[in-house]
Amino acid sequence: MMAFALTMSIGYTSVYADTASDKAKIKQVQTQRSSLETKVEMMDSQIEKIMSKIDSNEKNINNTQNNIKQSKINIAKAEDDIKAEQVLFDKRMRVMYMNGTSSYVDILLDSKGIDNFISRLEDVKTIINFDQKIIDDLQTKKEAINLKKVALDKENTKLLSLRVDNKNTLSGLTKQKAAQDVLVAQLNTQEAKYTAQLAADQAAAAKQVALARQAVTDAKNATEARQAAAENQAAAANQYALNQSSGKTPSISPSRGGSGASANALISYASQFLGIPYVWGGTSPSGFDCSGFTQYVFAHFGVDIPRVSEDQQNVGTLVSRENLQPGDLVFFGSPAHHVGIYVGNGNMINAPHTGAVLRIQSLNGDFTYGRRVR
DSSP, X not given: OHHHHHHXXXXXXXXXXXXXXXXXXXXXXXXXXXXXXHHXXXXXXHHHHHHHHHHHHHHHHHHHHHHHHHHHHHHHHHHHHHXXXXXXXXXXXXXXXXXXXOSHHHHHHXXXXXXXXXXXXXXXXXXXXXXXXXXXXXXXXXXXXXXXXXXXXXXXXXXXXXHHHHHHHHHHHHHHHHHHHHHHHHHHHHHHHHHHHHHHXXXXXXXXXXXHHHHHXXXXXXXXXXXXXXXXXXXXXXXXXXXXXXXXXXEEOOSSSSOOEEHHHHHHXXXXXXXXXXXXXXXXXXXXXXXXXXXXXXXXXXXXXXXXXHHHTTSSEEEOGGGXXXXXXXXXXXXXXXXXXXXXXXXXXXXXXXXXXXEEEEXXXXXXXXXXXX
């Protein structure tokens, strides 16, 4: 029994080791996948940020390039304005020349008195200052526009460089995310594989446990049957001794030839088959049914009884429960569906049913009567 338990324990250990290994593999895969998924989520966040930067940068590039175009237009207009003012100045000089005045000095020298001179001087100064102011303003405006254009060109160069950097960053993140997605898919496949293996191992474990429990139960039943047989055999021997001392030892007479045998010899012979499995229709030590067992035992002592219990209940002398003696046949049901051999103390030796073994047990409530074959 200890060796059997050790064998089953080794089987349990092997099965549960398999399931424990499967669970460990699944947990490891889940941990790795969780880590990768966290990285993928971080990459998704980074991709969203870089795409937002790209969109913002593209808008800035468009605005800057539009501003550069407008600056070019403004510079061209300023240059045109300066040219127009220069043309106006030149035209005025030509008019003065055509009127006989070659310069502002001539205008002053042609004055009629001091008051006229002063008046003309103020006019000349006003005209000169006005012309100079227009030219200076136009020049200042042109220089400001040029400076703005230079700044916009630098900004545009910077934004175009940022565009390249952002696209490179996005490309790198996209490739990394694709690689991580592949790893996550592989881990999902591994998890599915290990989960299926775990289910198979658990099913095998459940089956092995069920078999082991049944084997333990069968072994326990067999041990209990042997113990009960030993106890009942000892009780039968004691009963036989008492019967001998009181002169009540029954004997079995052969129905056709042979010699009679004592009940003690019959019970002793029948007891050697304890533990043999019940086999429906069985009539040999490789397996008995109930009537095959009784017929085989009685035949050993030269007593010929019918094959089935329904016919065996018609042989010998009818005996009530109170008058049963070791060696009597005991029947159950009417017509009989079961038969055994009485061993004393309310017990019988019999082949009970499919799945059981030949054993000694008490007479149950279905007991009908006994038959003494003499």
